[in-house]
Amino acid sequence: MNEQDFLQNVAQRLGRSHPMTQPPQRQVVGAPEFWTQHVEPLQERIEHFLTAFTALGGDGHVFDTLAGLQQGLSHLLSQLQPKQIATWGDGLAEFGVTDVLAAYPQLQWGQVSVADVSRADVGLTGCSYAIADTGTLVFAATPTHGRGVHLLPTVHIALLKASQVRTRLGEVLSETELSTYLHFVSGPSRSSDIENDQSIGVHGPAAMFALMWKDI
Amino acid sequence: MNPSGILARSKESLQNEFLRAAVRFTQDRLRNKKQAVTSEFGHWEEWRERGRQIREHTVSHLDYYLQQFADKVRQTGGQVYFAVDGDEASRIALEIAKKHRAKRIVKSKSMVSEEVHLNRHLQEAGMEVVETDLGEYIVQLAEELPSHIIIPAIHKNRQQIKDLFTAAGGEHLTTDTKDLTAFARRTMREKFSQADVGITGCNFGIANTGSVVLFTNEGNADMVTNLPPVHIVMMGMERLLPTLADLEVFANLLPRSATGQSVITYMSMITGPRQVQERDGAKELHVIIVDNGRSRQLGDAHFQEILHCIRCGACLNVCPVYRQIGGHSYGSVYPGPIGAVLTPLLHPGPEYADLPYASSLCGACWEACPVKIPLHHMLVSLRARSVAAGYNPPVEKLIFKAYGAIFARPGRYRFAFSVARFGQQPLVHDGTISARLGPLTGWTAHRDAPSLAEVPFRQRWQTLQQELGHPPADPADDKATNSASKDARGAQQNSDVRMQKQQGDVGHE
Structure with a gap:
């Protein structure tokens, strides 16, 4: 149907002769005030995030130094023994993990096809934000931060900084610049579609790790 | 009443002991989880009221927000279509698919696409359509309809699922959930990589950013939106929220009400097609906005609020009638109390006029609804409408x-x-x-x-x-x-x- 006719019909049903062109007045916007006013101090926020992330089936660790995080990643990878690691490549520069990754065959985003990334055992990414309230990691797609890296491999490891942790979703929604694809991920992929029996990894990763550098 | 109506279908469902046990188990599980998670969250009534206010505001200014949304989608590089009914909606989707000479299509769960029988239209044009939500995939292989909004295949046991997967090419499968899930993952990955077009629904469209927001636990919607070159979104015209700030309310209300989860596993926000330098994501974004009987509810004092619904299924999980007769008895895409109201509103006439009688009018649906839709009042009003239209004997x-x-x-x-x-x-x-x-x-x-x-x-x-x-x-x-x-x-x-x-x-x- 013609757009104008469609909107005209909607307007008339709502008792208006023409579609509204000025923004309507709003009594309330967004979450209730008791919620929006709640901001946790940093240490509490970090702990809250770890608790929530663990409750979702994720495995989170905090490191006081960048060197600690690099060691932590090295240790984790030595346990996982991936055949191939898909990474954000230059998108991970600030974490200085080039040496740690050198021991493994890598698929760097931008240099390989999406199908290759799909075959990797581990996807290694940074993130845009973490949300303490729900244990969520937020990924904003950019040319260097491909969508597939955190989504397609069997295991996902996210590197993040304490300064990226927010208390609640609303803070991220108001701060963030919208990318074409903003992804809020809370734990591994899950389904209860077979006799209510929960299984993980049905489409996305079956295991998630978060390694946090306490940069502030 | 109608001999082929809900009574007859219920009688059939009542013979199926597995179905009845599965429905009871699912209801109890989802309802109890919801109770636990909402009481832990606290201020639940305040959240519900906030949800209701936002939905009321949006629906009563839908002309403004639809225009704003459409403009924003176009500004971000997407294309927008308006469909007055199901046939037009399917036709638009079919034309887009044909233009790309699509042979293979992957879909993530979308109620509105089932409402307009989109799959049938695409299949009749010779295209393969694969539902990628695990439950929907099972139901599709069985050539049946979903029996629950959130868990579509609760009426299937693992042996039946194993048989369906074996017929679909699975070799040496057991009835183990892990085994069955792994088969689905392998099969789907192949489908995703070969697909020409991905089709999703839309949980929320954000009017002032033109974003399409999808909620899934499996992550299938992300594969559907990102791997094929073309993404078609089909959405009911009422699926909008004015701003991202409002989304925070519904990101809290929806998963808690639907499955008793404090957060959905994947919330995906798509704002336009991929940019030139990006290496994944659909290159084209097409958004089809569907009326199909919805605008008739606008301005109707009894029924406008039905458009506030966010499709969480909480009303199913508390309904004593749904508990006994299951989803298929409702004979349409939307089961339970929401279906008993929505279906006869979207399809007026004698066919579904008996659905509002499948209720004890106890009001449990209204109490469970995260946006406080008075479904029990609507059921009574629909009965009155049915009598006035002469549909009753x-x-x-x-x-x-x-x-x-x-x-x-x-x-x-x-x-x-x-x-x-x-x-x-x-x-x-x-x-x-x-x-x-x-x-x-x-x-x-x-x-x-x-x-x-x-x-x-x-x-x-x-x-x-x-x-x-x-x-x-x-x-x-x-x-x-x-x-x-x-x-x-x-x-x-x-x-x-x-x-x-x-x-x-x-x-x-």
Whole structure:
């Protein structure tokens, strides 16, 4: 149907002769005030995030130094023994993990096809934000931060900084610049579609790790 | 009522013991989880009220927000289409798919696409359409309809699922959930990588950013939106929220109400197609906005609020009728209380006019609804509409006319019941009626009906008053008794029963 006719019909049903062109007045916007006013101090926020992330089936660790995080990643990878690691490549520069990754065959985003990334055992990414309230990691797609890296491999490891942790979703929604694809991920992929029996990894990763550098 | 209607379908469902057990189990699990997670969250009523206010505002200014949304989608590089009905919506999707010479299409769960029978249209044009939500995939392989909004395949057991997967090419499968899930993952990955077009629904469209927001636990929507080169979104026209700030409210309400999760596993926000330098994500974004009977509810004092629905399924999980008859009995895409209201509204006419009768009007659906839609009031209004349209059998009209006439006057009431007391005699055995004939059959087929008391309560009232130490009632109280509420009558009947037992009398009135 013609757009104008469609909107005209909607307007008339709502008792208006023409579609509204000025923004309507709003009594309330967004979450209730008791919620929006709640901001946790940093240490509490970090702990809250770890608790929530663990409750979702994720495995989170905090490191006081960048060197600690690099060691932590090295240790984790030595346990996982991936055949191939898909990474954000230059998108991970600030974490200085080039040496740690050198021991493994890598698929760097931008240099390989999406199908290759799909075959990797581990996807290694940074993130845009973490949300303490729900244990969520937020990924904003950019040319260097491909969508597939955190989504397609069997295991996902996210590197993040304490300064990226927010208390609640609303803070991220108001701060963030919208990318074409903003992804809020809370734990591994899950389904209860077979006799209510929960299984993980049905489409996305079956295991998630978060390694946090306490940069502030 | 309609011999092919909900009663007939319910009778069939009631024979399926696995289905009934599965529905009960699922209901209990989802309802209990919701209760736990909402009480832990706290301020639940405040959140519900906020959700209701935002939905009310959006729907009552839908003309503005639709225009804003459409403009924003176009600004971010997407294309927007408006479809007045299901056929047009399917036709638009089909044309886009044809333009890209699509052979393979992957879909993530979308109620509106099922409502407009999109798959059938695409398949008739020779395209392969694969549902990628695990439950929907199972239902699709079985060539059935979903039986629950959130968990579509609750009516299938693992053996049946194994058989379906084996027929779909799975080798050496067991009935282990892990095994079955792994087969689905392998199969789907292949489908995703080969697909020409991905089709999703839309949980929320954000008017002032033009974003399409999807909620899934499996992550299939992300594969569908990111791997094929073309992404088609089909959305009901009411699926909007004004701003991202409002999304925070619904990101809290929806998963808690649907599955008792404090957060959805994947919330995906798509704002336009991929940018030139990006290496994944759909290159084209097409958004089809569907009316299909929705605009008729706008401006309707009884039913506009049905457009506030966020499709969480919480009403199914508390409904005593859904619990017994399951989803397929509703005979349409939307089961449970929401289906009993929405389906006859979207498809007016005799076909679904019996759905609003599949309710005890207990109001549990309204209490469970995260945006407080008064479904129980709507069910009554729809019954009235059905009567006014003449969809109910003439005998029902007669019965209610007679009921009205008899209960309006004490004299008629007394006369009618003395006739009934006399007339019941051949049917009464040991104080109960167990005959399987006539209008009582619905009751007596499965249990005894109580017979009318030999001495009616109203005649014994004076004696009772004296026994209780109250002065005898004025006979003029007849009227008051007649207009007493149903509950009060129930209470009187109960005390009557107790009294009769004391007197060794088993008759009831």
